[in-house]
Amino acid sequence: MKKTLVSLAAASLIVTSAMAADKGIDIVTTGQAVVYYETGSDNGKGDTSLFNQDNSVANVGVQLNLNADLKNNFTFGSQITYLGTAGLNRNLVGDTGVKQLGGSAPVTQEFGASKTTDDLALTKIFIAKKIGNTTVKIGRQELPKSLSPLAFTEGWNVFKNTFESILIVNSDIPNTTIVGAAVGASTKSAGNGLSEMSNLGVVTSTGKTQVAGSAYMLTVQNKSIPMTAITASYYNLSKVDGQAGSLVPNSDIGADAVWVDVKVAGKDLPMGLKVGLQAGSIMPESKLDTVKFANTTAFGAKIGLKPIDALTLCLAYTSVDGDKSKHNVAIVNTGGIKTPLYTQMVYNQDAISLDANTFMIKGVYNTGDYGKIIAQYAATSAGEKNRLNRNGEKTDYSEFDLIYKVKAGGIQYFAAWVNRSWSKVNSTIDKEDNQNKIRVWARYNF
Incomplete structure (x- = not known):
């Protein structure tokens, strides 16, 4: 510095x-x-x-x-x-x-x-101003997933995306953090990326549509219960799907969303036990008789163990429902492409975010000076409204990630091999049902 x-x-x-x-x-x-x-x-x-x-x-x-x-x-x-x-x-x-x-x-x-x-x-x-236990931050900034699970900054790409936002954080209540935000636009973690500010987006079973109005968020995080952190968020999205060329042009449909996350962890728990529970719902309005949106509900649970100092294990499950008689909204970051779900891996966001049941197992081995080795596998059982269904058929998905991270000479290195498999061949493009990815990067912070 x-x-x-x-x-x-x-x-x-x-x-x-x-x-x-x-x-x-x-x-x-x-x-x-x-x-x-x-x-x-x-x-x-x-x-x-x-x-x-x-x-x-x-x-x-x-x-x-x-x-x-x-x-x-x-x-x-x-x-x-x-x-x-x-x-x-x-x-x-x-x-x-x-x-x-x-x-x-x-x-x-x-x-x-x-x-x-x-x-x-x-x-x-x-610009930020602190008044007592309240901080007000106005402008282009990052939003953490821990406090804004449906409009958050993603860190998987070269650089992180940011948001145009008014953010208010208050800690007057003991063991409690209250966050309010009005979010108007964001850069993107993919696609045009950092080149432009654009509307937030909502992913549906028929594609992605914009939030032409603002998104308002209220989050309360409380740590009064020993070893437990409870975070609850509420969002109101205005003018969803309300722009020309969308599924329902000029309809100004709104949507409410809630998300709750509970984490239990403590030194007194055996074998480094950690437990997480998450649940949420996106509830679009259905003003038009011709187009009906279903409420989308998601649930997740994970258990983490540390049997030895160098090894961490995790088992996770998530479920996102779907309604085959209506349009569905996926559980996806409105300012990016990833999900807040426990089973999020390197490339599986499209598979797990709608009408899907997913199991994931993960192991992290810390070698010390020689870095960390991460192996994780997830299998998704898809429903009729799943985003990855091919040729009009249910398409199950699996992914295996092998990741190596190490810091040497002040530089953070990352290398990953990702194997992706689909239960159906993609007949509309090149008939592939298996894919491999290799990603490497080096990052120097100063």
């Missing part, structure tokens, strides 16, 4: 010209540099071998955080992100092969020109 004294005349380029003054402030700079690569193969008809350029994606990125204490309990934060390929799209991966976009698509060999600012994004900019 470096601390640099910068005059407000210069800091105003980052903050705003309205904040300019003769006094100086301390700008604390932190950040990270990342190299990210993924390749894949499947058993379909096409040329889909591992490390083939057309089946591979890569990114090189640098992220700089600039934070300041503005006095009188005001703080400021900003984050500038460069996300490009550093030329890897000309040899290692395909011409436009990126995992995440920063400002625009990379320069291709055919169209060899772009602006030097095209790969830059302002991914954070906020």
